[in-house]
Amino acid sequence: MTRRSQKQEEWYDFKLFEELLRSKLREILTYTKLDHKEDPDFRITQSTSVLGIEHTQLFFIKTSGDHHTPAAEDSFRKKIVQEAKKCCEEKGVPPLWVKIFFNDVSHLKSRKDKDSLVNDIAKFVEQQWRCGKLSFRNELKIKNRNREVFYMTISPGVMNGKKWLDEHLWQPHYASEVDTNFTYQLQETIHKKGEKYQDYLENCEECWLLIVVDRRNPAQRFGIEFDKNAQANRYQSKFARVFYMDTFERHLVELQTR
Numbered sequence: 001m002t003r004r005s006q007k008q009e010e011w012y013d014f015k016l017f018e019e020l021l022r023s024k025l026r027e028i029l030t031y032t033k034l035d036h037k038e039d040p041d042f043r044i045t046q047s048t049s050v051l052g053i054e055h056t057q058l059f060f061i062k063t064s065g066d067h068h069t070p071a072a073e074d075s076f077r078k079k080i081v082q083e084a085k086k087c088c089e090e091k092g093v094p095p096l097w098v099k100i101f102f103n104d105v106s107h108l109k110s111r112k113d114k115d116s117l118v119n120d121i122a123k124f125v126e127q128q129w130r131c132g133k134l135s136f137r138n139e140l141k142i143k144n145r146n147r148e149v150f151y152m153t154i155s156p157g158v159m160n161g162k163k164w165l166d167e168h169l170w171q172p173h174y175a176s177e178v179d180t181n182f183t184y185q186l187q188e189t190i191h192k193k194g195e196k197y198q199d200y201l202e203n204c205e206e207c208w209l210l211i212v213v214d215r216r217n218p219a220q221r222f223g224i225e226f227d228k229n230a231q232a233n234r235y236q237s238k239f240a241r242v243f244y245m246d247t248f249e250r251h252l253v254e255l256q257t258r
Contacts, residue, residue: 010041010055013212017053017245020252040200040207052204054239057212058182058189059219077102077172080118085170087122093129095157095165101150101173108148117148128154182222183230186211186244186255190237197238209239211255215248222246224253234258 014036021027033045040052081100088096100121108114124142128134134156142149157165193209200207213220224230224244235242237257244253 007036011036013055013210013245013247014042014053016247016250017210017243017252020245020250021243024252025254037203039196039203043204049206050204052200052207053210054193054200054207055210055212056189056193057220058185058222058244060185060221073106074172076105076108080105080114080121081170081172083118084121084125085168087118088125088129089168091122091126093126093168095168096125096129096134096170097153097155097157097165098125098168098170099153099173100170101152103148103150105148121149121152124152125154182224183233185222186230186233187235190235190239190242190257194238206240208241208243209237211242211244213244213246215246224251232256 018029021029029044029051031044031046031051035043035045037043040054042053042055044051044053077100081098084100085098105117108117120142124140128140133140134154140152140154142152157163189211190209197207213222215221215223224246231253234256235258237255239257242255242257244255245251
């Protein structure tokens, strides 16, 4: 990301934060001047003081020995789906809408293991099509050796005599779509930003921390609304206030600190 695009993203996040602060938490930021700089990222001049807001993003923390980042696993699932789709196309299966909900696939190390899963998926889809077991709603369980696939939905490209698909539409999903246990990641992010807290106070009287995620990003697939521990935990922080914001879900939470 270039410096310019990073600043643009920060600006978008700040304006969304203002909006959600007003609509969700019933607070209005009033100021006579707004500067978008650094240390902290935003300096808000109010009537008698300057409020600082430092912007940061939350990402999955890679643990020791973990060679599979969320983005890499997402890419791996897409390759499996594309290869299975190609197999069905080559066998003359007409356009279908296939949604595949994966469990963990990080244990698939060899090409043989990957090809085996691809063949299992393609064979299952072809069988369901030939048997006419297609529906927009039915959750179909596939018997594969290590349960890499949680379930699938297979919908026909023709409904009520009307064609709505001109080509195959296959989509990979992760059965556990969001991480709901990430208190540690939040605390580490707060701690890391807190190391520069005194630098921030040289440019403002009070400083807040805004932690941002975009759930569409595989490396930021967090769901704080599903994690009571993450919301109830009291985080150690030097910042006057700490906020968590999901830009995709338009969700804003103020974290408890001590």
